Amino acid sequence: MGIIQRKERDRLEMRLKILETAKQIFIEEGFEKASIRAIADRIEYSPATIYLYFKDKNELFFSVHEIGFEKLNFEMINAIVGITDPVEELRARGFAYMKFAFQNPEMYDLMFIQNAPMESMKNSETWACGHRCFLLLCETIERCIESKSIRISNLYIAAMSIWSFMHGLVSLKIRNRFQKFEGVDVDELMKGSVEQMIQLLKV
Amino acid sequence: MGIIQRKERDRLEMRLKILETAKQIFIEEGFEKASIRAIADRIEYSPATIYLYFKDKNELFFSVHEIGFEKLNFEMINAIVGITDPVEELRARGFAYMKFAFQNPEMYDLMFIQNAPMESMKNSETWACGHRCFLLLCETIERCIESKSIRISNLYIAAMSIWSFMHGLVSLKIRNRFQKFEGVDVDELMKGSVEQMIQLLKV
DNA sequence: TTGTTTTACTAAACAGTGTTCAGCAAATTT
DNA sequence: AAATTTGCTGAACACTGTTTAGTAAAACAA
Numbered sequence: 001m002g003i004i005q006r007k008e009r010d011r012l013e014m015r016l017k018i019l020e021t022a023k024q025i026f027i028e029e030g031f032e033k034a035s036i037r038a039i040a041d042r043i044e045y046s047p048a049t050i051y052l053y054f055k056d057k058n059e060l061f062f063s064v065h066e067i068g069f070e071k072l073n074f075e076m077i078n079a080i081v082g083i084t085d086p087v088e089e090l091r092a093r094g095f096a097y098m099k100f101a102f103q104n105p106e107m108y109d110l111m112f113i114q115n116a117p118m119e120s121m122k123n124s125e126t127w128a129c130g131h132r133c134f135l136l137l138c139e140t141i142e143r144c145i146e147s148k149s150i151r152i153s154n155l156y157i158a159a160m161s162i163w164s165f166m167h168g169l170v171s172l173k174i175r176n177r178f179q180k181f182e183g184v185d186v187d188e189l190m191k192g193s194v195e196q197m198i199q200l201l202k203v
Numbered sequence: 204m205g206i207i208q209r210k211e212r213d214r215l216e217m218r219l220k221i222l223e224t225a226k227q228i229f230i231e232e233g234f235e236k237a238s239i240r241a242i243a244d245r246i247e248y249s250p251a252t253i254y255l256y257f258k259d260k261n262e263l264f265f266s267v268h269e270i271g272f273e274k275l276n277f278e279m280i281n282a283i284v285g286i287t288d289p290v291e292e293l294r295a296r297g298f299a300y301m302k303f304a305f306q307n308p309e310m311y312d313l314m315f316i317q318n319a320p321m322e323s324m325k326n327s328e329t330w331a332c333g334h335r336c337f338l339l340l341c342e343t344i345e346r347c348i349e350s351k352s353i354r355i356s357n358l359y360i361a362a363m364s365i366w367s368f369m370h371g372l373v374s375l376k377i378r379n380r381f382q383k384f385e386g387v388d389v390d391e392l393m394k395g396s397v398e399q400m401i402q403l404l405k406v
Numbered sequence: 407t408t409g410t411t412t413t414a415c416t417a418a419a420c421a422g423t424g425t426t427c428a429g430c431a432a433a434t435t436t
Numbered sequence: 437a438a439a440t441t442t443g444c445t446g447a448a449c450a451c452t453g454t455t456t457a458g459t460a461a462a463a464c465a466a
Contacts, residue, residue: 168371
């Protein structure tokens with residue numbers, strides 16, 4: 001009997017349909033507007049149905065944020081193809097990170113700012129997708145350290161510092177904390193800051 | 204007739220009562236739990252009364268976040284008394300900023316992460332309290348640049364970079380994005396990162 | 407002191423949120 | 437054909453922020 005297989009397929013299909021709809025709505029209209037009812041409306045099911053496929057809203061948006069990490073990780077990997085110099089790798093990944101944030105601000109917000117996805121994790125389990133992304137950064141930094149091309153020797157301190165710097169830039173921008181810099185364009189200033197940071201890092 | 208003066212006083216007193224209660228609840232129980240009804244309950248007035256003193260919840264929490272800035276700015280000013288070396292000033296203010304965030308996480312969240320306070324500002328007006336805090340950072344950085352004790356010459360790029368770095372550290376921690384660093388204590392790693400950044404900056 | 411106006415406040419409602427659960431119709435199994 | 441399981445939903449619950457009509461008390465005017 002292929003019935004149970006078909007049912008399994010149907011179930012996964014429905015899960016995906018909810019997931020993609022949730023993603024779509026919140027990319028278009030933001031996290032606030034992506035209510036269970038709005039999602040249910042668009043897929044033409046009742047709100048209660050969503051709870052047959054996801055424990056709660058946090059779990060649903062945890063899954064959405066995983067989709068975001070698939071994209072970001074993909075772009076972080078792609079960013080360094082053909083690059084051999086470790087510092088150039090770091091620059092490429094830095095700008096790829098920033099580009100992702102600029103082009104997918106709502107998704108970035110969900111992945112790195114919102115509480116929702118983190119609240120769906122039990123305290124024991126790890127933030128696998130986030131950790132995977134972090135390891136890509138570590139990888140590049142390790143090459144920089146090994147080749148003695150940056151002025152930091154401790155991997156974790158370097159990784160934490162660089163990630164924090166990039167996240168700070170991007171999240172202050174997303175959450176509207178950058179305002180007047182007396183006529184200087186904020187986006188240009190941000191790129192200049194990244195460039196400056198690389199100069200500081202380089203040996 | 205001192206009646207209008209007394210009424211004015213009463214009005215300000217009531218505003219302050221609402222403000223302090225809002226602050227208290229959200230410091231104790233977080234932004235989510237600080238609902239208009241919860242605030243109204245605690246001051247023993249109806250929820251509608253709050254709307255006679257504040258346009259909406261965003262405006263109320265804009266005022267709360269201003270209280271936060273008063274404290275932070277005070278501590279940023281205090282942090283450098285008796286210090287003459289510009290880089291030591293920078294270190295002191297960096298750690299003061301971090302300490303404020305650790306000791307007042309909900310308030311920091313409201314000031315630099317939440318959308319609410321920013322949404323209450325009309326697009327024309329500036330984020331005065333945030334800007335004032337930013338100027339304190341600029342002040343110290345300017346002294347560093349003038350004395351040629353850091354490796355950055357552009358004030359705005361330096362200020363944006365340093366603020367972003369500090370905010371990144373603190374906000375990733377507050378929003379629970381720092382997890383496993385293979386046994387290394389996160390708080391220690393954060394302090395190490397600040398120290399490392401100062402080393403990179405120093406000429 | 408009386409009558410009138412202004413002020414300060416609130417009950418109740420509106421429109422929205424996440425979430426749960428009893429019940430129903432259709433699919434599946436016996 | 438009967439019994440069971442599955443997939444789904446209407447309606448409710450307990451919350452949000454916010455608005456408005458109405459009321460009692462305070463202030464003012466005669």
